Amino acid sequence: MTKYVMDALGVDQPRADHLRKQYWAQYGTTLAGLMREHNVDPAPYLIDVHDISFAELEPDPLLAAHILALPGRRIVYTNGTAPYAENVLNARGLSGLFDAVYGVEHAGYLPKPERAAFEAIFTLDGVTTETAAMFEDDPRNLQAPHEMGMKTVHVAPEAHNADHIHHHTDDLSGFLKKLR
Missing domain, CATH: 1.10.40 (Ribonucleotide Reductase Protein R1; domain 1)
Structure with missing residues (x-):
């Protein structure tokens, strides 16, 4: 960059x-x-x-199994592009687990954390925010989804305490396993 x-x-x-x-x-x-x-x-x-190597990324079959077990629609929304996200998913062995993949281009190049970006993606996908959860590594990207009625999960090594974060985990696979 x-x-x-x-x-x-x-x-x-x-x-x-x-x-x-x-x-x-x-x-x-x-x-x-x-x-x-x-x-x-x-x-x-x-x-x-986004013209980078994905060689260092490894498949994660355990994470794949936990994602597959989640109820409802599963979508990816990234500030990168959808093709970039697809490459990451493929490298991690997570291809085919998501119902849709959205990139910044689907939000008219508005980035997270802008509420209008979330509104564009959630409208495009038909997300019912009151019955959905947002998983995110950047805590500021959880503010708008929280305000829109979603449950929020901060996924990062260090916890970030804020009113708009419902859960924190440094182990996404373990967190998803507990949901089952």
């Missing part, structure tokens, strides 16, 4: 790294900041930053 910012804006590495972090903090994603502050076209950016 830093390299893309350097090339797109003609800035040096320290400035590009600063802007990348600033835009992520301020707008939810580096891309959102680039679009709003510099009118950057999202498509080339998303192609470039």
Whole structure:
């Protein structure tokens, strides 16, 4: 991402790294900041930053089994693109477990944590928020789903205590197993 910012804006590495972090903090994603502050076209950016190797990712059959056992629709919603998410799912052995995969492009390039982004995806999928749960590694991306009536699960090594987080886990597979 830093390299893309350097090339797109003609800035040096320290400035590009600063802007990348600033835009992520301020707008939810580096891309959102680039679009709003510099009118950057999202498509080339998303192609470039998602052109990575997935070789280090390993399949997780236990996680796959726990996801498969969940009731109701299972969807993925990412600030990346849907094709990128599909590549990650494939590398982790989780392909075919989800009813739909949505990327930032499905929300008109609005990123999480913007409520309008969630509204776009939930409307597109027909999600009934009162009977759904949102799993997320970034605690700020759980605020809008919580406000919309969803249960929220923060999945990260360190707990983040906030009123909009119902559950925290550092072991997603173990957490899902307990739901069964």
